[in-house]
Every structure is written in structure tokens, then in C-alpha cells.
Amino acid sequence: MSGARRTLGFSWPALVALAALAAPRVALHDLGVVPEGTIVAALLAVGPPLCWAAAVLWRRPPRPFLTLVVVGALYGVFLAAGHQVFWDSSLGMEAPGLAGVEPGAREVLLRGAAVMSSLVTGTMVGVVAGAVAVLLSRVLPRRAGGRDVMATTCSRKLRL
Numbered sequence: 001m002s003g004a005r006r007t008l009g010f011s012w013p014a015l016v017a018l019a020a021l022a023a024p025r026v027a028l029h030d031l032g033v034v035p036e037g038t039i040v041a042a043l044l045a046v047g048p049p050l051c052w053a054a055a056v057l058w059r060r061p062p063r064p065f066l067t068l069v070v071v072g073a074l075y076g077v078f079l080a081a082g083h084q085v086f087w088d089s090s091l092g093m094e095a096p097g098l099a100g101v102e103p104g105a106r107e108v109l110l111r112g113a114a115v116m117s118s119l120v121t122g123t124m125v126g127v128v129a130g131a132v133a134v135l136l137s138r139v140l141p142r143r144a145g146g147r148d149v150m151a152t153t154c155s156r157k158l159r160l
Contacts, residue, residue, distance in 0.1 A: 006062075007061075007062065007063060007066070008061055008063065008066065008067040008070060009056070009059050009060070009061020009062060009063075009064075009067055010055075010059065010061065010067065015067075015070055015071055015074060016074055018048075018051070018052050018055060018071045018074075019071050019072075019074035019075040019077075019078055019122075020078060021047075021048040021051055021052070022044075022048035022049070022075045022078065022079075022125075023075075023078040023079075023082065024044065025044040025045060025048070026078060026079055026082030026083065026086075027082055027085075027086065028044060029041070029044075030082060030083065030086035031086060048075075049068075049072075049125055049126075049128065049129035049132075050129075052068050052071050052072075052126075052129045052133070053068070053129050053132050053133040053136065056068060056130075056133040056137070057133060057136055057137055057140060060137070060142060064130060064133045064134055064137055065127075065130035065131065065133070065134050066130070067130070068126045068127075068129045068130030068133055069123060069126040069127055069130050070126065071126050071129070072122050072123045072124065072125045072126015072127060072129065072130070073119065073122055073123045073126060074122070075122040075125060075126065076118050076119040076120070076121060076122020076123050076125075076126075077118075077119070077122070078122070079118035079119075079121060079122050080114070080115045080118035080119055080122075083114050083115075083118055084111065084114070084115070087111065087114075
């Protein structure tokens with residue numbers, strides 16, 4: 001069993017796949033396909049972290065918070081890469097405060113700031129999703145042998 005699976009409850013490919021659920025939002029947002037403030041934009045923003053939390057609640061890894069922080073950090077990598085790919089069509093070089101800076105240096109500064117911002121944003125999305133998953137895991141009963149504890153308890157009582 002790999003270290004990731006033992007600690008995080010998922011293999012690395014599964015963790016990357018969970019993070020990739022949020023990747024389409026980057027392209028759709030940066031290209032202006034889905035305008036901010038719409039229901040679709042909200043679903044693209046909230047849906048993937050809810051799926052991450054659901055996966056953690058289903059799998060019950062030993063460290064659910066850490067698992068989703070890692071997924072969020074991986075999402076941050078997707079976010080950073082997406083912003084770099086779609087740079088010219090979405091972000092560009094508009095920075096009035098850097099008007100006196102040489103264009104090459106300005107681009108390096110802005111792109112570097114975008115990468116750092118993306119990594120922090122992705123990780124923070126993982127922190128919030130992890131906190132929600134931990135809280136829900138304390139409220140919702142664990143599965144026993146693939147079934148919910150309450151369902152197992154109810155079926156035992158019915159047999160008596």
C-alpha cells in the first residue's frame with residue numbers, strides 16, 4: 001500500500017482526478033464562457049469541493065482534512081496552469097501600478113503573482129472543503145461493511 005493511500009485514503013491518481021473535477025471552471029471562467037453571478041458559475045465553483053467532501057465521507061480516510069487540503073493544493077496547480085494557458089484572453093498585462101516597469105519584468109511579476117495566488121486559492125478551497133468534511137464526518141455515522149451504521153442497527157433490531 002502506498003504512503004498516499006495509507007495516509008490520505010486515496011491513491012495519487014485518485015487525488016489528481018478529484019482535483020481535476022474543478023479544472024473546467026478555470027477554462028470556462030477565463031474564456032468568459034460562463035459569466036460570474038450565474039447559477040452555472042456557482043455550480044462550477046461549489047460542485048467540485050462538495051464532490052471532494054462526499055468522496056471523503058464515503059471513503060473515510062484516516063486524515064480527511066489533510067486529504068482535502070492535498071486535493072485543494074492539486075487544484076491550485078490546475079488553477080495556476082489554466083491561468084497561464086489562458087493568460088492573454090483573460091488576465092493580460094493590465095496593471096496600472098506597474099506602468100513604469102519594463103514589460104518583460106511586469107509579465108514575470110504578474111504571472112508569478114497569479115501562480116502564487118492560484119496555489120493559495122486552491123489550497124484554501126481544500127481547507128474549507130476539509131473542514132466541512134470533518135464536521136460532517138462527526139455528524140454522519142460510519143458505514144459498516146459497506147452499509148450505514150444506522151441501516152445495520154435497524155436491520156438487526158428487525159430480526160429480533
